[in-house]
Amino acid sequence: MRITLVRGGADGAEVRQDEYEIPDEGLASISSALQYVARNYDGSIGYYLSCRRGMCACCVVRANGKIETACVTPVTDGMVIEPVKATLRVKDTVVDLSMARENQFSFTAEG
Amino acid sequence: MTNVDVIVVGSGAAGLVAAEEAAKHGLNVVLLTKGQVGRSGATATITGDISVDGKTIRNYLGLRGNEGDSDRDFYDDTMTGGAYLNQSALVQSMISHVGEELKPLLEAGLKVAGIGHAPGHRFPRGVLISGMQLLQILTRRAVAAGARFRDEFYVTDVLRNADGVTGIAGIDLRTGEAHSLAAKTVILATGGSAMIHPFRTAPEELVGDGYRMALRAGAELIDMEMVQFLPCCLVNPPLWRGIQFPWIIGPQSSTRAWLLNRYGERFMARYDPERMEMSTRDKISIACVREVQEGRGGPGGGVFMSWAHLPHDILEFLPKWYGKPLLRETWHWEGFDFRPLIERIKQGYAVEVAPASHFNMGGVRIDAECGTAVPGLLACGEIAGGVHGANRLSGNACSQFLVQGRIAGRSAAQFASSAPMPEIDAADWKEKLAEVEAPLLASDGVQPHTLASQIQDIANRTLNVVRNGSNMAQGLREIRALRAGEVTRMFSASKDRRYNRNWIDAQEVQSAALTVEAIAMSAVIREESRGAHYRDDFREQKPEFHHNTVVSLKDGTLQTRRVAVAGNETK
Incomplete structure (x- = not known):
């Protein structure tokens, strides 16, 4: 199957769409697909994966326009995957979802 | 150069409680996590139980507990479950303080879904909660106490000098810049290493980072052969x-x-x-x-x-x-x-x-105050070994992180209020920086994720649920060859520093490889079956193996030794 990844965006980097071919291994998650692409095509792809059970929501993406938790949502042929919200984008589909955003420590501001 | 009093590494429940407690003492506390605060770590995966004895559940928490239960019964079940390898002082502290940790959480709105009765407990002791809700409450409390946070900062090393801890080194994953930060104390709360197995319940980030940091800083590990499935x-x-x-x-x-x-x-x-x-x-x-x-x-x-x-x-x-x-x-x-x-x-x-693969009973060897062999270095939560012995009962992980998080925060505060601010040794930082950046600077070599899979394969074949001597010896040879060979030749194909998965994988492989070697070395010398450590070449438990296995790193080489189990009766 094929998926489309909306990439870029870190520090104003150009946003583009890349298409990748991934194997069909039965019911598998969007996260597995992102990991497959990062490992087999392009190691620079930023994606987030933590609990793999839909709890932490760190991996949240927009898939075919819908907000989905990537680790528990099956990937489907032709799926377009993009960051959940462009303004929160760190890189590619990685977004800042910290629950302590107000109390951030900065290495550069202080040292 | 900036410095802080206390650095907490890891944003699961143990780290958040430790950060809150240390900050409440008026100290300058920074919590660093390679994940995201309030979301990362194994706490998020809990839809489970916090163990409390039935009498305390009923009389102190006001929930449906069984009055026939007691802290003594809870203690006995925990020790029996752990095949008497547990550090008695750690068990006693966990059992006697978990109620007072849980009560304010319930008052803060933590919802109790019921009281579970899981195998190994003679009474229903499992206060069923949601880990994500727990994380929200603990984050709120730590923020209110004045702790500061930095998400997506991967601490790779504890820095030290001849006197003890001087701070940490790591990578800001968002910018890709390496930084050091001086501190009087460092609390490790990075969880276990379930990810060394291909089939596991725990989150992706649990690769054994804390074990590697602790060993390299001079702390010891205990009971590493005890891995719960x-x-x-x-x-x-x-x-x-x-x-x-x-x-x-x-x-x-x-x-x-x-x-x-x-x-x-x-x-x-x-x-x-x-x-x-x-x-x-x-x-x-x-x-x-x-x-x-x-x-x-x-x-x-x-x-x-x-x-x-x-x-x-x-x-x-x-x-x-x-x-x-x-x-x-x-x-x-x-x-x-x-x-x-x-x-x-x-x-x-x-x-x-x-x-x-679910949980590490073994981990950093701590005393009752969560201190390690290194002055200024503390550990709490799953990364800390010894409380569960050879097998953990359901719910006891939560009791552990709540109680130990508090103790570690308090100990760090005590230490930091009297200790002078250390200075980071320039040579130490330079050496660690070079190691951290090596895969990014290398122009070719081995892809880190292929090594991650190889390490999982070794653990799966030789350090699984059923073990035997020749298998483990083979695993040990393989992991040592990997560490001496391919692991030194890792490279990041992507040179983009920002959120670079190749580069992150390379750091994690270092942690996983050293962890697997520590587990294999501990397991191979325990020539019996006890708790989670089961060997088909030694199927019985033997009294002469009623001891703990301790691992340390001397001149770059892992060493094991046996120590008497502290403070509990021989079984």
């Missing part, structure tokens, strides 16, 4: 792989599901005829793997779990009994929709299950 996790499809839902709607909720081999035999009769499927996690895991090894398993490398002998009503009522909102009547559990699976079960189909 959670039985009855789903084998297929890939989307559900490693998820313990069958365990939840089986033994964990006291529902009498049957474990069957390919001949339909209820094989637990051969391993624990009295408790059968209600046996402890270690015994069920061993039984399941032995059935497979002896040729009686299913097509996916597991065994079968069946509810077909039960009337459908019992399953239908389960969400009501086991506790909303953790198990919902729509059969949504955690992030999954398990309606298709429940429908299949009701049609009489069995589900193929296998044990998944």
Whole structure:
């Protein structure tokens, strides 16, 4: 199957769409697909994966326009995957979802 | 150069409680996590229990506890479950303080879904909660106490000088810049290393970072051979792989599901005829793997779990009994929709299950104040070893992180209020920086993720539920060859520093490789079976092995030694 990844965006980097071919291994998650692409095509792809059970929501993406938790949502042929919200984008589909955003420590501001 | 009083590494429950406590003492506290605050770490994966003795549940927390229970009974069950390798002082501290940690959380709105009765506990002691809600409350409290945070900062090393801790080094994953930060104390709360196994329940980030940092800083590890596998996790499809839902709607909720081999035999009769499927996690895991090894398993490398002998009503009522909102009547559990699976079960189909790597009983060797052998270095939560001995009972991980987080925060505050601010040794920082950046600067070499898979393969073949001497010796040879060879030649194909997965993988491989070697070395010298450590070449528990295994790193080489179990009666 094929998926489309909306990439870029870190520090104003150009946003583009890349298409990748991934194997069909039965019911598998969007996260597995992102990991497959990062490992087999392009190691620079930023994606987030933590609990793999839909709890932490760190991996949240927009898939075919819908907000989905990537680790528990099956990937489907032709799926377009993009960051959940462009303004929160760190890189590619990685977004800042910290629950302590107000109390951030900065290495550069202080040292 | 900036400095702080206390650095906490890791944002699971243990780290958040430690940060809150240290900040409450008026100290300058920074919590660093390679994940995201309030979301990362194994705490987020809990839809489970905090163990408290029944009398405290009833009389102190005001919930439905069994008054016949006592802290002494809870202690005895924990020690029995741990095959008496537990550090007695750590167990006592956990049992006597968990109630006072839980009460303010309940007052802050933590919802209790019920009181569970899990195998190994003689009384219902499992206060059922949601880990994500717990994280929200703990984050709020730590923020209110004045702690500061930095998400997506991967601490790779503890820095030190001849006197003790001087700070940390790590990578800001968002910018890709390496930084050091001086501190009087560092609290490690980075969790375990379930990710060294290909089939596991824990989150991706648990690769053993803290074990590597602690060893390299000069601290010791204890009981590393004791790795808990959670039985009855789903084998297929890939989307559900490693998820313990069958365990939840089986033994964990006291529902009498049957474990069957390919001949339909209820094989637990051969391993624990009295408790059968209600046996402890270690015994069920061993039984399941032995059935497979002896040729009686299913097509996916597991065994079968069946509810077909039960009337459908019992399953239908389960969400009501086991506790909303953790198990919902729509059969949504955690992030999954398990309606298709429940429908299949009701049609009489069995589900193929296998044990998944779940928890490290072993870890950084701490004293009752969460201190290590290194002045200024503390550890709490799953990364800290010794409290669970050879096997952990359900719910005791949560009791551990709440109590130890508090103790570590308090100890750090005490240490930091009298210690002078150390200065980072320039040579130490330069050396660590060069190591951290090497994969990024190398122009060719080995892809880190291929090594991650190789390490998982070694652990899966040689350090699984059923072990034996020749297998482990082979595993040890392989991991040492890997560490001396490919691990030194890792490179990041992508040179983009920002959120670079190749580069992150390279750091994680270092942690996983050293952890696997520490586990293998500890396991190979324990020539008996005890708790989670089961060997088919030494199937019995032996009194002469009633000791703890300690690992240290001397001149770049791991060493093991045996030490007497502190403060508990010989069994």
